[in-house]
Amino acid sequence: MIRFHDTLSGEKKPLSLKVEGEAGVYVCGPTVYDYAHLGHARCYVVYDVLIRHLRESGLNVKYVRNITDIDDKILKRSAENGEEPTALAERFTAAFQEDMRILGCADPDVEPKVSEHLEGIFEMVQTLIDKGHAYESDGDVYFSVESCKDYGKLSHRDLEQMLSGASGRLDENQTSRKKNAADFALWKKGKEGVEGWDSPWGRGRPGWHIECSVMSTAHLGPTLDLHGGGLDLVFPHHENEIAQAECATGQPFCDHWVHNGFVQVDGEKMAKSVGNFFTARELFHRVLPEAIRFFMMTVHYRSPLNLDWTLDDEGNVTGFPQIEEAEKRVEYLYQTRRRLNAVPEKRIIDSGIAPRELTGLEKGISEAFDDDLNMPIAVARVSEFLKAVNEACDAAMKKKGKLPKASYEAALAGFATIETRLGLGTADPETTLNTVRDRRAAARGLTPADVEAQIEARANARAEKNFEQADEIRKALSEKGIELHDGPEGTTWSAV
Numbered sequence: 387m388i389r390f391h392d393t394l395s396g397e398k399k400p401l402s403l404k405v406e407g408e409a410g411v412y413v414c415g416p417t418v419y420d421y422a423h424l425g426h427a428r429c430y431v432v433y434d435v436l437i438r439h440l441r442e443s444g445l446n447v448k449y450v451r452n453i454t455d456i457d458d459k460i461l462k463r464s465a466e467n468g469e470e471p472t473a474l475a476e477r478f479t480a481a482f483q484e485d486m487r488i489l490g491c492a493d494p495d496v497e498p499k500v501s502e503h504l505e506g507i508f509e510m511v512q513t514l515i516d517k518g519h520a521y522e523s524d525g526d527v528y529f530s531v532e533s534c535k536d537y538g539k540l541s542h543r544d545l546e547q548m549l550s551g552a553s554g555r556l557d558e559n560q561t562s563r564k565k566n567a568a569d570f571a572l573w574k575k576g577k578e579g580v581e582g583w584d585s586p587w588g589r590g591r592p593g594w595h596i597e598c599s600v601m602s603t604a605h606l607g608p609t610l611d612l613h614g615g616g617l618d619l620v621f622p623h624h625e626n627e628i629a630q631a632e633c634a635t636g637q638p639f640c641d642h643w644v645h646n647g648f649v650q651v652d653g654e655k656m657a658k659s660v661g662n663f664f665t666a667r668e669l670f671h672r673v674l675p676e677a678i679r680f681f682m683m684t685v686h687y688r689s690p691l692n693l694d695w696t697l698d699d700e701g702n703v704t705g706f707p708q709i710e711e712a713e714k715r716v717e718y719l720y721q722t723r724r725r726l727n728a729v730p731e732k733r734i735i736d737s738g739i740a741p742r743e744l745t746g747l748e749k750g751i752s753e754a755f756d757d758d759l760n761m762p763i764a765v766a767r768v769s770e771f772l773k774a775v776n777e778a779c780d781a782a783m784k785k786k787g788k789l790p791k792a793s794y795e796a797a798l799a800g801f802a803t804i805e806t807r808l809g810l811g812t813a814d815p816e817t818t819l820n821t822v823r824d825r826r827a828a829a830r831g832l833t834p835a836d837v838e839a840q841i842e843a844r845a846n847a848r849a850e851k852n853f854e855q856a857d858e859i860r861k862a863l864s865e866k867g868i869e870l871h872d873g874p875e876g877t878t879w880s881a882v
Contacts, residue, residue, distance in 0.1 A: 388443060388756050390612075391688060393620060393643040394540050398758055402641050403611050408446045410606035411437065412640075414598055414615040414623070415497070417454040418478035419463040422485045423663035424678070425616070425649045425656040428691060431682040431809075432646045432759070433614050434491040438807055439755040450605045451494035452598060453479050455501050456591050461581050471581050472501070485666045488675045490809035498601040500592065506600040507592045508585060510634050511572045519633040523563045525575030525588045531568045534629040540643060541621035570626055572596045595626035599634070602627075608635040614644040617688075618655065646687045656693065664693075669709065674822060676810055677713035683761040683808065684712065715769075716810065717822055722772045724815040725779045726797050729789055733782050738790025743774035747800040751807050764808065771800050819880075826881035830866045837868055841877050844870075 388401045403409055413433045416426055430451075440447045455475035464471040479499075487493070500507075511527055514520035519533045531537045531545065538545050545568070571593035576582030582589040602610055608631070615624065624643065631639040648655040651662040669678055685691045696705045747767055754763035775797045782789035804811045824834050840859055847855040860870055863879075871878045 388440070389758060390642060390644050391758050393624075393645050394640075396542070399642070401612065403445075404607070404609060404641070407444070409440050409448070410611045411440070411447060411449050412598070412602040412606055412610050412613050413449070413451045413494075414619055415452040415454065416482050417457045417459055418475045418482055419457070419460045420478060421665040421667055422482050423656060423665050424669070424693065425663065426482075427485075427489055427666045427678060428649050428682045429616050429646055430486055430491050431489060431679050432687045434486075434809060435683070435755075435761060435807075436614070436644070436759055437492070438809065439752075439759065442807055443752070443756075448496070448606065449494045450496045450498065450602065452601045453482075453497055453499045454594070454597060455479065455499045456583070456597075457500075457594065458591075461591075464581075475501075481667075485670075488670060489666065490676065490679050490812065492809075496605050498605060500597045500601070503597065503600050503604060504583060504585075504592070506604050507573075507596055510600050510630065511596060512586065513634045514572065514630065517633060519629075520572055521565065522587055525590065526563060526571055527573040527587055528564055528569040529572050529626070529630060529633075530565060531570070531629065532566055534633055537629050538625065540625045540628055543621065543625075570595060570622065572630070595623055596630055598623070599627045599630040599639075603631055603635065603639075608637040608639070610640040612642045612644060613640040614646070617645045617647055620645055647685075647690045650690045650692050653692075669706065672706065673709050673713045674716055674818065676716045676813075676818075677709050679809060680716050680765075681709045681712040683765050684708075686762055687759055713822065717819065719768070719772060719804070719811050720813075720815040720818050722775050722779075723801055723811060724819065726775055726794070726801075727815065729779060729782050729794070733787060733789055734791050734794050735788045736791050738788075738792055740790065740792040740796035741774060743770055744778070744793055744796040744800060747771045748803045748807075751803060755807070768804055768808070768810075771804075775800070823879070823881045827868065830868075830881070832866060832868065837863065837879055841870065841879065845877065 389398050390401060391398045401409070411433075413430075416422060433449075433451075437447055437449050453475075455472075460471050460475055464474040467474065483493070483497075511520060514529065515522070515527070518530075520527055520529050573585055573587050573596075574590050574593055575588060576590040581591075583591055602613070613624065613627075628639045650656065654662060656663045666675075666678065669675075682691065694707055695703050696707065698704050750767035750770075751764045754760040754767065757763075778789055778793050778797065781787050801811055827834065827837060840863055844856045844859040847853070847859065863870060867882050869880050869882060871880065
């Protein structure tokens with residue numbers, strides 16, 4: 387039974403579906419005015435793993451993740467750049483999609499844009515006006531929170547307190563345009579000289595919240611099975627989505643609400659508005675993208691994920707210790723896969739039974755994910771599996787060693803499980819390991835050709851029985867972080 391923590395009820399509860407065997411999932415996507423940062427990466431890796439689990443559990447999933455391509459931040463950035471808002475949004479949409487694919491996130495089934503759903507927004511806003519839940523005020527249209535009897539149920543906030551608090555955050559002009567201070571915009575009147583869109587209420591742009599109520603119900607129907615997003619969206623965004631959608635359709639908006647925790651920097655949420663963020667593509671040049679993905683899985687999705695980094699004397703960022711450690715774990719995965727691939731076929735025998743450590747991975751991951759998508763437990767199961775594979779390879783490569791075919795096939799199946807359920811280990815092991823090795827060597831001022839030349843010089847020294855010189859070469863390379871590995875087929879190397 388799949389169970390997730392539900393923000394609305396505050397409890398872990400079984401996932402219920404409107405149609406047996408089919409799941410409609412909506413996740414709030416980015417506002418595309420800049421590159422995706424690590425906070426975005428965490429969010430979409432979490433929901434990628436969630437979608438993978440639902441599908442591997444036999445469900446037919448329709449995954450909808452929107453693009454906000456109309457927003458004040460886009461208009462402001464485009465004006466600063468001297469760029470058309472549509473062009474800027476398209477550019478950063480493409481960048482976001484590319485970054486998510488590099489992180490191993492599968493494309494959503496549907497990726498709607500606000501600009502493509504304006505007619506639907508007009509219809510829902512007019513429905514809310516007609517039903518007495520919204521009103522026009524000098525070119526703006528506001529939702530009346532007092533018209534929604536259970537407003538605040540998702541964030542567990544009291545409406546009277548919200549009304550009182552909101553009044554202190556608004557200027558006199560805003561207050562005069564609203565019936566109540568907590569009312570929020572469904573349509574915003576355009577400003578002179580700022581890009582706008584025509585509507586029944588004049589030129590302007592849609593409010594932020596209405597877009598998701600419209601796009602989600604347009605593609606998944608009036609009641610969603612599961613809605614996801616970052617914890618910062620609980621209020622006001624998701625609270626307002628519920629109010630709009632339920633008042634417009636008269637039906638429950640969503641059966642299950644899932645929210646992931648923040649990536650934090652010095653205890654504060656990573657955000658562009660704060661300026662304490664690193665983009666995902668900045669780190670792609672420093673570590674394997676899979677290491678970032680792995681790092682996101684090391685803490686339960688609902689908990690904060692703290693990010694640390696190191697600085698040099700000038701204050702320049704020199705490294706990200708946690709993500710670099712995650713890269714070593716990913717490297718170990720690929721090293722293990724390479725070892726399994728290298729077992730000679732003649733050593734794989736038909737007799738024998740595979741141990742539970744090799745056969746139980748899929749069940750272990752599935753059980754961990756059934757229990758509120760517990761990725762740290764799943765990662766621990768992977769570590770146990772990799773240890774068992776290496777032990778099997780050790781036994782196979784001993785003198786007269788053998789590897790039972792059952793164990794070999796169970797190991798292959800385990801790696802396939804890691805790929806499909808976690809999105810890890812999907813690349814060629816040799817290419818991946820060489821990429822890591824060469825990058826680390828370059829950080830020490832060495833090229834692969836430099837190292838290979840030293841390996842050849844050492845081989846010549848050994849051939850001439852000049853073992854002292856050979857040892858000096860090994861020691862010099864070791865001091866630069868280069869480790870040599872002698873084997874039956876020659877010497878290979880790695881960088882640490």
